[in-house]
Structures are given as structure tokens and as C-alpha cells.
Amino acid sequence: MRQSLNSSKWPPTAREAKRGGVERLGVLGLLAAVVMTPGCAAQKPAPPLELVSAKLLEPAPPAPEPASVLDRQPGEVKAAIDDYARNGKARVLHDGISTIFPYDPNSQPAIECRPLRVTEITLAPGESVSSVAAGDTERWIVNPVDGRVLVKPKVAGIATNLIILTDRHSYSIALRTGRHYMPRVGFYYPREMLAAEHARNQAAAKAAQQSAVPPLLAKLNFGYAISGPDVPWKPVQAFDDGSRVYVEMPEDLMASDAPSLMVASNGQDALVNYQVKGRYYVVDRLFEQAVLVSGTGAERKEINIKRNGKIGSQS
16 A cells, blocks of 8 residues: 655656646544554555545534524423423413423323314324324214314213324323313423433534544644745645654645655665655654655755654654
């Protein structure tokens, strides 16, 4: 997977690449890929680095918080859910002709109906009725319609039970005729809304944590000086993560312009193993001084890269 590049022997496809064809890449994506790349052991080749856009280095605008389920509820429902969160008791609400029960799969609210009158049972928005079953189908008329169930007793002084199965819930309801006629009955869902709000808060906290500066960024060493003529392939910057050096090349670098990298060793410049990933030269070891070279003879150009301080120092 590694390669030592010579400035005069690039593949034909690389020499014919258009200017600007080099992918813009970012430091954080580069480091994330390096973490997944095995070490330098010869017996186990390293997988190719996967890099991401450099815009990850820029401060990202805060992500919008997930919509609050509680904030979308009517004031009385929201207050009832707040009470439930504090004391575990959910009260029955009244809004005009509507009676609103707190949904609990283990409870059986009692709905009072009246002969020659229809009671409308409304379910959660978007909830679809799968089936209904009443204990007394001779004296009770039960008719499911979309997300509602219409019930009507034929005579006074009777009672039965009703089971409503939907794609989300199972409702167990007691039906009876009585003095207090309920024209419309609905439900609110305190447990589910509190769970949704908890999940929303966790998602917001996670988003805030992810938008913070990653700890890896604080460990980078940007203490490298770059000097030499203003050639098109002069690096933008160089840095290391403690084990590898990354040389970032200009965004509009043409593959045919890419120089060779040599590292000073025992007073001489020697080719070194490195990978070319997009705009980055990734050197598999630290160095104190290196040179980028392009051309020969009178056309030879050099750019020097020097580390500010010895390897292992804090500078």
C-alpha cells in the first residue's frame, strides 16, 4: 500500500489529470482514517486511508434540536404531563365536549354513553385502527372509521367492554350508559411523551458533544517551517500526530506537478516511504528535515520542510 514517488515517473493517467482534480480533504478525516490503519508491520499491509472533507475542520453551525413533542401539546395536556412526571399521577382532562383520558395499557377508562346518541372515540394523530371487538354486539353498535371508533348503545341500563387494536396501541375501554353523556373521547400519552422528550434531550446532548473540538486535534503538532520558492506545488502546511507527518499540498495541484519527498538522513537526502492521499503526503514516520524536489538540472526546484525542535521535544 505504500509507495515512494519520483517526480518524473508519474503514471500517464496522473499526468493527464485536470487541474483541480485533487480532492479537498480534511485533517480530522485523515486522522480518523489513520486510527483505523494498522501500524508499519511489514507482514500486515495497511488498508487505504479514507479521508473526508476539510470542512470538518471549520466550526460547524449548531445542529437544530429535535422537535419537542411536549411543546406541540395543548397547554392543559403539557401541564398534566408535567404533573405526571413529578408525582406519577395522570389526570383526566376536559376540553369543551371532549373528555381526554391518559393512555395506560394497564388501565380501563369508563366511557358513559346514551341511547340514540353516538360517542366518538378519537385516537392519536395518524394512528390506524386494525380491529375492534365488543363484548355485547347485540345492543351496542361499534363502527371503526379511520383513526376513530364510533359507538352507540341501543337501550339504557347496559354495559360492556371494548377492545381497540391499532398499529401503535391496544385500548381496553369500559362502555356503559349513564347520566353523564360523553360526546367525544380522546387520549393523551404521558409515558410516551416523556420518553420522547428524554430521547430528544439525549440527542441534543450528543450533538453538542460531537460539535465540540475533538481531543485528537489538540494533540497535533503544527511546528514545521516551510521555505523555498513560490512554486505551484509549495505545501500549505505540515503537521504530525506523534507518529506520522502530513504534508498538505495546494488545492489546485496537478498530479504532473507533484514533487518527490526526501528526508534528510546522515547528512544526505533519501527517499522515504509515504502515501499520497488526495492533497496529502502521509509519511509513515517523523522527521526533523525533509525536502520536496521537482525537476532536474537548471529546472530543479526544492522546498524545505523543517521541524521546529528535535523529535521527542515539547517544541
